[in-house]
Amino acid sequence: xxxxxxxxxxxxxxxxxxxxxxxxxxxxxxxxxxxxxxxxxxxxxxxxxxxxxxxxxxxxxxxxxxxxxxxxxxxxxxxxxxxxxxxxxxxxxxxxxxxxxxxxxxxxxxxxxxxxxxxxxxxxxxxxxxxxxxxxxxxxxxxxxxxxxxxxxxxxxxxxxxxxxxxxxxxxxxxxxxxxxxxxxxxxxxxxxxxxxxxxxxxxxxxxxxxxxxxxxxxxxxxxxxxxxxxxxxxxxxxxxxxxxxxxxxxxxxxxxxxxxxxxxxxxxxxxxxxxxxxxxxxxxxxxxxxxxxxxxxxxxxxxxxxxxxxxxxxxxxxxxxxxxxxxxxxxxxxxxxxxxxxxxxxxxxxxxxxxxxxxxxxxxxxxxxxxxxxxxxxxxxxxxxxxxxxxxxxxxxxxxxxxxxxxxxxxxxxxxxxxxxxxxxxxxxxxxxxxxxxxxxxxxxxxxxxxxxxxxxxxxxxxxxxxxxxxxxxxxxxxxxxxxxxxxxxxxxxxxxxxxxxxxxxxxxxxxxxxxxx
Numbered sequence: 311x312x313x314x315x316x317x318x319x320x321x322x323x324x325x326x327x328x329x330x331x332x333x334x335x336x337x338x339x340x341x342x343x344x345x346x347x348x349x350x351x352x353x354x355x356x357x358x359x360x361x362x363x364x365x366x367x368x369x370x371x372x373x374x375x376x377x378x379x380x381x382x383x384x385x386x387x388x389x390x391x392x393x394x395x396x397x398x399x400x401x402x403x404x405x406x407x408x409x410x411x412x413x414x415x416x417x418x419x420x421x422x423x424x425x426x427x428x429x430x431x432x433x434x435x436x437x438x439x440x441x442x443x444x445x446x447x448x449x450x451x452x453x454x455x456x457x458x459x460x461x462x463x464x465x466x467x468x469x470x471x472x473x474x475x476x477x478x479x480x481x482x483x484x485x486x487x488x489x490x491x492x493x494x495x496x497x498x499x500x501x502x503x504x505x506x507x508x509x510x511x512x513x514x515x516x517x518x519x520x521x522x523x524x525x526x527x528x529x530x531x532x533x534x535x536x537x538x539x540x541x542x543x544x545x546x547x548x549x550x551x552x553x554x555x556x557x558x559x560x561x562x563x564x565x566x567x568x569x570x571x572x573x574x575x576x577x578x579x580x581x582x583x584x585x586x587x588x589x590x591x592x593x594x595x596x597x598x599x600x601x602x603x604x605x606x607x608x609x610x611x612x613x614x615x616x617x618x619x620x621x622x623x624x625x626x627x628x629x630x631x632x633x634x635x636x637x638x639x640x641x642x643x644x645x646x647x648x649x650x651x652x653x654x655x656x657x658x659x660x661x662x663x664x665x666x667x668x669x670x671x672x673x674x675x676x677x678x679x680x681x682x683x684x685x686x687x688x689x690x691x692x693x694x695x696x697x698x699x700x701x702x703x704x705x706x707x708x709x710x711x712x713x714x715x716x717x718x719x720x721x722x723x724x725x726x727x728x729x730x731x732x733x734x735x736x737x738x739x740x741x742x743x744x745x746x747x748x749x750x751x752x753x754x755x756x757x758x759x760x761x762x763x764x765x766x767x768x769x770x771x772x773x774x775x776x777x778x779x780x781x782x783x784x785x786x787x788x789x790x791x792x793x794x795x796x797x798x799x800x801x802x803x804x805x806x807x808x809x810x811x812x813x814x815x816x817x818x819x820x821x822x823x824x825x826x827x828x829x
Contacts, residue, residue, distance in 0.1 A: 324495055324502035330356040330474070331817045332810060333494055333507040335481045335547065336515030338366020339799060340783025342464040343425075343806030344512045344813075346432075349471040353814040356505055357473050358496050360480040360542050365461035366516055367540045367755055367784065368802060372616075372676055373457035375436070375803075376449045376796030377426040378419070382439050383448065390447050392419040401444040402793035408560065413764055414790035414801075417808070422800040425807065426451065433463035435588035437595050440682070441670060442795055450796050454591050459583040484511065484550050484779070491778035510778045510813030513768070514806055517756040517784040518545025519564065528561030528758050532645040536566060536753045537653075543755065547785040551760050554779075555771025559789040561758035566644065568628075568655075568749040570615040570675065574694055615675045615683075617657060617749060624672070625663055625736045627723060628655045628749075633706060633715030635723065647751035656697075656709055656747035658720075660738040664698075674746070676795060688746065697745040705743045755798070759787020766809040778816070782809040 331353035334345045342364065345357040359366075378390040396419045403410055430436070439448035453459050468475060476498065483495040485504060493506035518524035520538035524545045548558055581587060622628075622639035630636050630650040637646040647653055659667075664685050666672050673682035688696045699705040702720060706713035724737040760781045762768055767775040768786070780786070782805040784798075792798050 324504045327496070327498065327503040327505040328356075329493075329506040329508065330354045331507065331509045332356070332512065332813045333358065333505055333510075334512045334514060334810070335494060336360070336366060336513070336783070336785070337364035337461075337465075337475065337477070338514065338516060338783060339368030339460055339464070339802040340514035340785070340806035340809075341366070341512070342368075342461065342468055343803045344514055344782055344810035345473045345475075346464065346468050346471060347807040347810035348509075348512075348814045349468065349473045351811070351814045353509060353817055355473045355810075356507075357468065357475045358479045358481055358494070358505075359475070359477045360515070360546070362478045363461075364465050364475065364477065365458070367543060368799065369457055369461045370539055371457045371754075371799060372795065373453035373460070373799070374438075374676075374796040375422070375426055375429070375451050375453070375799050376442075376445070376794065377422045377451060377800060378447075378449060379423045380426050380439065380451065381430075382436065382451060386439070386448065388439070388447055390449065392416075392423070394447065395419040395449065398445045398447075398449075399792075399794070399797065402797070403791040406563070406791055406793065408563075408791060409789075410791040411789040414788050417764075418790065418792075418797070418801050418804055421804045421808070425800065425804045428807070429803065432467045433585050434459055435585060435592050437592050443671070445794070454588040454595070455583055459588065462583050463585075481515070481546065481550075484554070489777065491776060507778065507813075509815070509817035510780055512806070512809045512813050513547035513551070513760075513779070513781040513785045514783045514809075515547040515785055516540065516543035517758065518548055519543045519753045519756045521545045524548070525564075525753070525756075528558065528756070529564055530562075530644075532648075533564075533566070533753065535648050536644055536751055539569075539752050539754045543784075547781060548758075548760060551768055551770070551776075551779075551781070554768075554776055556768055556776070557761050557773075558758045559761050559787065560791075561756075563757035563791075564753060565755055565757075566642075566753035567619070567751065568617050568643070568647075568657075569752040570617060570692075570695055570746070570749055572615070573692060616754075617675050617746065618667075618673055620672065621657060621659065621663075621667060621674070624666065624734050625738065626657050626659045627719075627738070629658050629711065629716065629719060629745075630655050631711055633711035633713075633719055635719050644751055652748075654748035654750050656711075656745040657749060658705075658738065659744045659746075661740045661742050661744075663736065663738065664742075664744040685744070695747055697747075698742050700741040700743075702743055705745055709745050709747070755784055757784070757787055757792070759789070760785060762786045762788040765812045766805060767812070778813075780809040780813050782806040 332348040337359035436451040438451040485493040526534040703713040770776040
């Protein structure tokens with residue numbers, strides 16, 4: 311099916327789904343923010359979601375938002391500003407050695423404080439702010455109890471305002487009239503259904519992390535078979551815009567790597583993230599010992615957690631189900647992981663190295679709520695993936711790998727490190743030995759977003775704006791670089807709101823002013 315059709319071409323080929331002021335495609339964080347913003351401005355809004363439930367990648371994320379001038383910073387006596395945030399964001403992005411988009415970077419840092427307050431008004435609770443270098447001030451705010459809270463509270467707000475939300479409704483095409491996008495064609499209950507938009511269509515349908523061909527094309531052929539965190543992110547918005555002559559910026563950028571599985575669900579983890587529950591958890595985090603609260607927080611986690619690569623740079627190794635080391639752990643291991651039995655591995659540390667990872671900056675992973683999880687957090691709260699024994703043979707028995715092979719792997723490793731000692735790469739020869747896992751290789755998301763202008767209008771052939779079409783979130787990155795925790799979600803919610811305001815403005819005004827409406 312073509313990604314773009316003119317109105318006469320689809321006439322008679324689909325049923326009429328009605329007309330709305332604004333249509334939003336994709337009900338992740340950006341789409342929910344866009345739909346709420348448009349509806350709040352008095353515009354009738356349709357939100358179409360490909361999956362059977364809302365939330366998108368946002369609902370599967372760690373859940374942090376980096377922002378300045380928050381009530382959390384003020385309570386801690388932290389004096390901060392968007393200008394300082396912008397400088398620190400530049401320090402994060404410097405390692406990428408890419409030009410970035412300074413206009414969008416400033417748009418983010420100047421608007422995310424208001425977006426953060428908007429999230430709180432929507433019912434979200436946060437803990438923090440927490441430290442993350444090279445931020446010179448604490449800016450990382452972690453959602454409580456976990457990222458499911460975003461679709462829960464934003465979905466409730468959208469429905470209360472009157473947003474028409476349709477799930478299991480993939481959008482297949484854009485409808486054009488005289489070069490302007492005037493609607494979309496979605497599959498509803500197995501039938502092609504056309505919806506028209508008076509103001510505009512906002513594409514917030516994620517990235518292409520779940521499309522093997524796009525991963526191979528934009529990133530690397532070795533990424534073609536990597537498992538995505540969000541299987542619905544198949545690049546639908548990118549495909550439709552490329553059919554209009556649009557382009558993707560920074561297509562190779564992505565977040566991928568080894569991931570721990572989520573913990574087994576506890577009975578209390580099934581409690582919806584009501585605000586009183588989140589407020590109690592926030593109080594507990596601020597007032598009770600970590601040994602008490604971390605167990606509770608861990609029980610609520612539903613996302614795949616990212617092991618810190620600092621463990622590998624300090625000497626930890628990966629072993630497969632045969633007890634063999636199979637890669638240089640300090641480099642990307644996508645191709646090697648795909649070739650291992652069951653595509654799984656274990657992170658192996660000895661006693662001194664395991665004790666080193668006791669908290670920031672030596673942490674095992676980030677996690678919602680308590681930000682940086684230590685080895686002790688995993689020992690106490692993740693017994694499903696934490697394995698410890700005084701001997702290698704004992705550890706091998708726990709994780710089900712051949713003891714002789716594991717012992718030979720460590721003997722070979724230690725001999726190599728003894729011959730060629732390097733800082734941060736010690737021999738692993740003192741018990742108790744620890745194995746974390748199994749871990750698998752996943753791709754979280756791609757940063758290859760569509761080219762858009764300052765109004766978040768999609769740019770088509772010749773980088774000319776496509777009238778009536780906007781993009782936000784991971785779909786509408788526009789070349790902005792967002793290294794560091796909390797910047798992607800900040801952009802997701804902020805860009806969704808801004809795109810919706812421009813789309814809503816076009817409902818009653820034919821010519822958009824150069825500056826456009828601000829948040």
